[in-house]
Amino acid sequence: MxxxxxxxxxxxxxxxxxxxxxxxxxxxxxxxxxxxxxxLDKPVTHLGKSQQVFVKVSDSGRGLAWVKVSLVQKERKGxxxxxxxxxxxxxxxxxxxxxxxxEMGMRQGPATLVVEARDRSWRNWFRGNxxxxxxxxxxxxxPPRLASLSQIIRMNRGGTGLAVYTVDEDQAxxxxxxxxxxxxxxxxxxxxxxxxxxYFAYSDQTPQGANIDLWAQDKAGNKAVxxxxxxxxxxKFRSDVITLNDRFMNKVAARFASLIPSDRQTPLAKFLWVNxxxxxxxxxxxRAAAQPAQGFQLWEKGLARPLGAPRAxxxxxxxxxxxxxxxxxxxxxGVDLAxxxxxxxxxxxxxxxxxxxxxxxxxxxxxLSHGQGVATLYGHMSQLNVKQGxxxxxxxxxxxxxxxxxxxxxxxxxxxxxxxxxxxxTEWWDPHWIKDNILLRFSEAGMPLPxxxxxx
Ligand SMILES: [Zn+2]
Numbered sequence: 001m002x003x004x005x006x007x008x009x010x011x012x013x014x015x016x017x018x019x020x021x022x023x024x025x026x027x028x029x030x031x032x033x034x035x036x037x038x039x040l041d042k043p044v045t046h047l048g049k050s051q052q053v054f055v056k057v058s059d060s061g062r063g064l065a066w067v068k069v070s071l072v073q074k075e076r077k078g079x080x081x082x083x084x085x086x087x088x089x090x091x092x093x094x095x096x097x098x099x100x101x102x103e104m105g106m107r108q109g110p111a112t113l114v115v116e117a118r119d120r121s122w123r124n125w126f127r128g129n130x131x132x133x134x135x136x137x138x139x140x141x142x143p144p145r146l147a148s149l150s151q152i153i154r155m156n157r158g159g160t161g162l163a164v165y166t167v168d169e170d171q172a173x174x175x176x177x178x179x180x181x182x183x184x185x186x187x188x189x190x191x192x193x194x195x196x197x198x199y200f201a202y203s204d205q206t207p208q209g210a211n212i213d214l215w216a217q218d219k220a221g222n223k224a225v226x227x228x229x230x231x232x233x234x235x236k237f238r239s240d241v242i243t244l245n246d247r248f249m250n251k252v253a254a255r256f257a258s259l260i261p262s263d264r265q266t267p268l269a270k271f272l273w274v275n276x277x278x279x280x281x282x283x284x285x286x287r288a289a290a291q292p293a294q295g296f297q298l299w300e301k302g303l304a305r306p307l308g309a310p311r312a313x314x315x316x317x318x319x320x321x322x323x324x325x326x327x328x329x330x331x332x333x334g335v336d337l338a339x340x341x342x343x344x345x346x347x348x349x350x351x352x353x354x355x356x357x358x359x360x361x362x363x364x365x366x367x368l369s370h371g372q373g374v375a376t377l378y379g380h381m382s383q384l385n386v387k388q389g390x391x392x393x394x395x396x397x398x399x400x401x402x403x404x405x406x407x408x409x410x411x412x413x414x415x416x417x418x419x420x421x422x423x424x425x426t427e428w429w430d431p432h433w434i435k436d437n438i439l440l441r442f443s444e445a446g447m448p449l450p451x452x453x454x455x456x
Contacts, residue, residue, distance in 0.1 A: 027122070032061035035129035036117040041094075044113065047071075047101050048220030049141045053080075055095040055115055062120035063089025065128050069097060071104055073111040073139070078104030089120040101139045111139050143222035144169040146214050149195070149445035153228060154437070157235040158204040158315050160416075160423045162438055163228055164445035165214050166194045172218040175419075176200040176228065179210030183419035186295040186372045188450035195447060199373050201421040202232060204315045204331060237315035240332075244271065244322040252406065259360070268322060274361065274406060275320065275328050282360040283333070287420040289355040289367045290375035297450045298371045299349035302438070304394065305429035306348060306378075306414050308337025308401075314424040333422040334377065334415030341410040344397040345378050348414075348429070350452065353390040353398075362413060363405025366398045371452070373420075379413035380405050 041054035057067050069080040080097050101111070113135040118128040145168040155161040165185075167174045175185035176198045185198035202210070214226040249267035253260065256274050264270045312332050320328040351368030354375065359365035362379030366386060369375045382402025386392060401412050416425040427433045442449050 030122040035131040038133040046220035058092040059119040065120045066118045068116045140220040143224040144172040144216040146226040153230045162441045172216045174216035179206045201418040201423045239317045290417040291420040293373045302434040303348040303428040308339035311336035338411040342400045347392045361406040375417045377415040380407040
């Protein structure tokens, strides 16, 4: 009898242990202790009028139960989002939030973006694991203020303009916009950091009547635009007809044989690939190489005129004719200057070598950056004397003239770029143009000509 009783107790004990084990097995995942993880998809430092903030909250355990996002500024507090998640909870929430600090009664200045989250764990008496993260931001809903210090800016189609202006916010980006082209501005005067300058161009490709504005954008995304007072002279470009023949096209095909795709088989197809596809690719590479700029100005009195008798001019509209039919068109984006064969090609101003090597239709070429977005290109050379990264003095020989690339005789192809846009080089070596369009801009703004840093 006693034995039977103790066996019963043993069975009850085993049953209880099994139940407890099962309970632990069932309960354990519900009691996980990993809190939700909070992050911002893109760092947010400033909040403008209406800022998109991307918040990511995830929970690897039981899933999210609740997420709250608020903006806090001293005694002010605004709720951006307060969301609960139904069972079984969400493993992840990617929240695209529109934060409008003004509607929430926030003032300009520092604020804290607070993200709080809870998961569906049964820990903490069923309240779940809690996480919270704070992000320090600056509320700034006022656009930067722009003021032009320039009077009437006269410029030519295909030419360069200079604007001198002020921007009242330190960290804003700014410059000039001409149609679709955006030009970056610079602060070359350490003693007057709010005073800026921007070299810009009215590209020969820009249609008539494009808007020309100063623009600025601050860290919070607030934008300002101010029309510039520009009188544009609508310059007409020369037209040129080039008659093609097999001898010329075969010569081009032979010179670029290693580059021409194999599906271009006729002499004309090969020529068209060089004149159109390769030209386009080369110009894109040149624009990219010419664009990174240092904020200080390395040239002093405009750009020197390279030696040589003028041949083709800037903006020439070229029509290519084969058997009395127009087969191709191009625009000549520089000036051609012919001197004696293999004559020294000199840097037109102090500059930094951004490119030295083979540039397709421009042959052996050098690109120099002269600061504030102004750059020069030297093409068709037979020899290069500099390499990328070199700093060259004004008048230093960068190479020898030649006929590499798409050139029939020994000459220098010379281009000037402003903010990556080709401009008419003749303006830059004309002292009258420099006086009326560059020096006048500085004197009417009451600013000295920016001085280049000491060096060679
Ligand atoms: Zn040329």
